[in-house]
Amino acid sequence: IFEYQPAFLHAKVLSVDDEWATVGSSNLDPLSMVLNLEGNLIVRDRQFVQTLSESLETDFAQSREVPQPDTVHDRRWRTRVRRAVVAFLAKAYLRLAGSTGRY
Numbered sequence: 001i002f003e004y005q006p007a008f009l010h011a012k013v014l015s016v017d018d019e020w021a022t023v024g025s026s027n028l029d030p031l032s033m034v035l036n037l038e039g040n041l042i043v044r045d046r047q048f049v050q051t052l053s054e055s056l057e058t059d060f061a062q063s064r065e066v067p068q069p070d071t072v073h074d075r076r077w078r079t080r081v082r083r084a085v086v087a088f089l090a091k092a093y094l095r096l097a098g099s100t101g102r103y
Contacts, residue, residue, distance in 0.1 A: 002063040012040075015053045020044045023052075030094060 012028075015021045024040025026032045043049065 001066045001068075002060055003066050004059055004063045006062055009059070013052065013056065015049055015056060018046065018049055018053065021049045021052050030090070 011023075012025060013021065013023050021043050022040050023043070024038065026036075026038035026040045032038045043052075
């Protein structure tokens with residue numbers, strides 16, 4: 001995850017092996033994939049992917065990497081319990097929402 005410094009930029013872009021790319025609104029997480037109305041475009045045009053990759057490199061040069069917490073050393077029992085409860089509730093919510101037939 002990178003934070004673009006010149007301005008606020010909220011983009012979800014992925015470039016893979018200079019072969020294909022995806023651009024869109026999806027967070028690629030269970031909530032986005034199952035419940036939210038999201039859209040991504042997959043592009044298999046090498047020229048587009050190359051142009052996109054060059055643009056990303058320019059943006060990365062003006063960005064700073066956001067440090068991720070070291071979860072390996074996070075051994076506090078309260079944190080583990082809280083994460084387990086949140087994961088359980090999220091799964092229960094997804095099951096309930098999926099059973100309504102709405103999604």
